[in-house]
Every structure is written in structure tokens, then in C-alpha cells.
Amino acid sequence: MSHWARNAVIVANERAGSAFSVPVADVAEACQRLVGEVGVVRTAYPGHARTLAAKAVRDGVDAVVAVGGDGTVGEVAGGIVAAGETVAARSGLVGPALFCVPAGTGNSFYKEVWHDRPWREALAAAFTGARPRLRRLDLARVAQTRDIVLLGACSGLVAEALETAAGLSRISGRARYQQAVAETLRDFAPHPARVVVDGEVVHDGSVILAAVGGGRYRGGGFLLLPHSVLDDALLDVCVVTGDLDPLELPGLTREGRHLERPEVLYRRGRRVEIERTDGAPLTFEWDGEVKCGRTRYTLDILPAVLPVLAPAAESV
Structure with a gap:
């Protein structure tokens, strides 16, 4: 062999x-x-x-x-x-x-x-x-920090749940993040934000989360970006507005059913800007690492820059 x-x-x-x-x-x-x-x-x-x-x-x-x-x-x-x-x-x-x-x-x-x-x-x-057997995957770059983003980034509920997950050391794997989401939802409140995709304002108002990717899944089991492709040279963007009841979101995102709701927006583009508009720091994460201290983050696509070992059916 x-x-x-x-x-x-x-x-x-x-x-x-x-x-x-x-x-x-x-x-x-x-x-x-x-x-x-x-x-x-x-x-x-x-x-x-x-x-x-x-x-x-x-x-x-x-x-x-x-x-x-x-x-x-x-x-x-x-x-x-x-x-x-x-x-x-x-x-x-x-x-x-x-x-x-x-x-x-x-x-x-x-x-x-x-x-x-x-x-x-x-x-x-x-x-x-x-x-x-390789796939050459797209990545993103955070303009403000020059950091590379592999899987995706998100504001709001996802980022806050990651902060909660850090304190759940007795639970491992995907169950840890699922428990963190449940606990975060107890006191969660949407935040005001503006989301811009390729220069177009797609939402300006209350936001539960704004996800950018990258990959389809976050937290191992939440299908936030169901149409995302890892090597199509585009960033998918999902904005869950504050008009949706946050308690509904975990169940909806198990199978991507949140996209059926009018309170959810979905776009694609090469540059995405997310800004918290009340002056408070935006709780933001990429690849599972929470960042704080800025009110705005900008992500740009980096097409086909990462060779990744993949199953034979997905070789390129």
C-alpha cells in the first residue's frame, strides 16, 4: 500500500x-x-x-x-x-x-x-x-487585525455562547456548546447593528446574530449557513434579526429551517462589514475564539488559498 x-x-x-x-x-x-x-x-x-x-x-x-x-x-x-x-x-x-x-x-x-x-x-x-486528495479552500481575512478566518465568524448569540462554554469544563464535545447556547439564551438580548455586504446595507437594526462563512455548521451541529460552499470564492452571510424569538433559533438551525423565516436574511459577497451601532463593543468570534473591544469588524474573501486533505469524492 x-x-x-x-x-x-x-x-x-x-x-x-x-x-x-x-x-x-x-x-x-x-x-x-x-x-x-x-x-x-x-x-x-x-x-x-x-x-x-x-x-x-x-x-x-x-x-x-x-x-x-x-x-x-x-x-x-x-x-x-x-x-x-x-x-x-x-x-x-x-x-x-x-x-x-x-x-x-x-x-x-x-x-x-x-x-x-x-x-x-x-x-x-x-x-x-x-x-x-486535496480541496483548495477559501478563507477570509479580518481587515482590522489581519487574522485569517478558516470556518467563519459570528456576532451576538454564537459569540456569547462561546464565552459561556468556556466555563462548562465538565461537558465535552458538541454537547458542551449546545448546553452553552441554552444557558446563554436565559439572559440574552439582541443588539443594534448594521450589516454591509459588498457595499450594500442589508440590515440596520436589532440583531440576534450575524454569521459569516465559510462553513455551514457552527458549534458542530448548528446549520447556520446551509448554502455555503468552502471553495466558491464567496462569503455567505446570515443575519438573524431581533424580530425572531431567540428561543426558537436553536431548533430552527438544526436543519437550516431558519432560512424559511422572514426575520432572517441571507446574502453572499466578497466583503462583509458588521458594526454595532450603539457604541458598545461588539461581541464577535471567529473559528471559536471570542474577540471584544471593537465596534466593527470587516471580513474579505481569500479564494482557494488552503490545501486541505479531503475525501476522494471531493478531490480537485
Whole structure:
């Protein structure tokens, strides 16, 4: 049986939401059967995964395996893209392929690419064969911070629920985020915001959330952007206005039925701006990491910049 990868680096965040359920040693052992040479590096602080992934790119590895949640995978993707742009400019070579082992709270990115396939089975499928099976995915960039966004970003309910999830250490995986949404809804209030897509104001008023992506799922099981495609060079935007009862939203988003409601707007574009209009800081997140302190965030599309290992049917 042939294996295309000569070497790979595992970037592990052992502080992710459910990382204890996927021991790094098990991932390394599985990789060693599929890859010629395997290295393991562990994150020590927020943002470290990006630095470690960028070093792996400069070292010329064939693949980077991220072990952690969506935040960790987003950092790794950012490191691959940023360092890959430099390497490509110098040598014309494309950066290493990304694979992620789901070991976080929502694991939405893994679900996007591999659905609910067990990670060991997906890993074997990704690394077995004479050539890699790749999808070149779009990313977004936050204009204000220059951060890379892998899966998507969201204001309001989703961001506040992520803050709640940080305190639910006794619950792991998708159940942790689902419980966090339920708890957040107890005292949740919409906020005033303006949403602009490619220069057009699509909503100016009360907002429960404004989601931008990227991926279809958030929190592993909430289908916020059901029409989103990871490689169509567009950002999907869903605005849930304050006219909807927030308590209805979790049930509606299980199967994307929120789009049937007149209180919900859906658009696509290449640049999206979300601004809180009462002067208070906007609670905002991307790839599962909550950001505060700004009233406005702008996201721009970065088409086809990230090579990701994917099932054979989705190869390009």
C-alpha cells in the first residue's frame, strides 16, 4: 500500500475542549503507520499553533495535522497560509496540506470536510495512496487585525455562547456548546447593528446574530449557513434579526429551517462589514475564539488559498 507523504508535523493543543478524548500519542502512532517521518509539537499559549504551523511550512513538510478544536485548526490554517505565501513567492511551491483531528468543543471544520467519519478512518483515507486528495479552500481575512478566518465568524448569540462554554469544563464535545447556547439564551438580548455586504446595507437594526462563512455548521451541529460552499470564492452571510424569538433559533438551525423565516436574511459577497451601532463593543468570534473591544469588524474573501486533505469524492 502506497503513502504519498514523506513527512508530517502534528500541532497539538492539549487544552482544547475535549482534547483528553483524543490522546496525542494515539494520533502520532496512527500517523507513523502512514507517513515516513512524524514530528509532534505542542502549543503553549494562544496563537502558538500559528507559529508552529508556519515553521512546519518553512521546514518543507508535506502535511500538518492539527489536533484540537476549531480555534486551533484556524490558527494552524493561518500559519500555513501566511508562511505559504512567502514560500510560494520564493519557490513557486504550494504549502503543505492540512488535516485536523477533532479534539475541541464544536469540531465544525472536521464535520465540514469529513462529516461524522471517525478520525482514524479519515486519517487513513487522507494519507493512503500515491497522491494526496486535496480541496483548495477559501478563507477570509479580518481587515482590522489581519487574522485569517478558516470556518467563519459570528456576532451576538454564537459569540456569547462561546464565552459561556468556556466555563462548562465538565461537558465535552458538541454537547458542551449546545448546553452553552441554552444557558446563554436565559439572559440574552439582541443588539443594534448594521450589516454591509459588498457595499450594500442589508440590515440596520436589532440583531440576534450575524454569521459569516465559510462553513455551514457552527458549534458542530448548528446549520447556520446551509448554502455555503468552502471553495466558491464567496462569503455567505446570515443575519438573524431581533424580530425572531431567540428561543426558537436553536431548533430552527438544526436543519437550516431558519432560512424559511422572514426575520432572517441571507446574502453572499466578497466583503462583509458588521458594526454595532450603539457604541458598545461588539461581541464577535471567529473559528471559536471570542474577540471584544471593537465596534466593527470587516471580513474579505481569500479564494482557494488552503490545501486541505479531503475525501476522494471531493478531490480537485
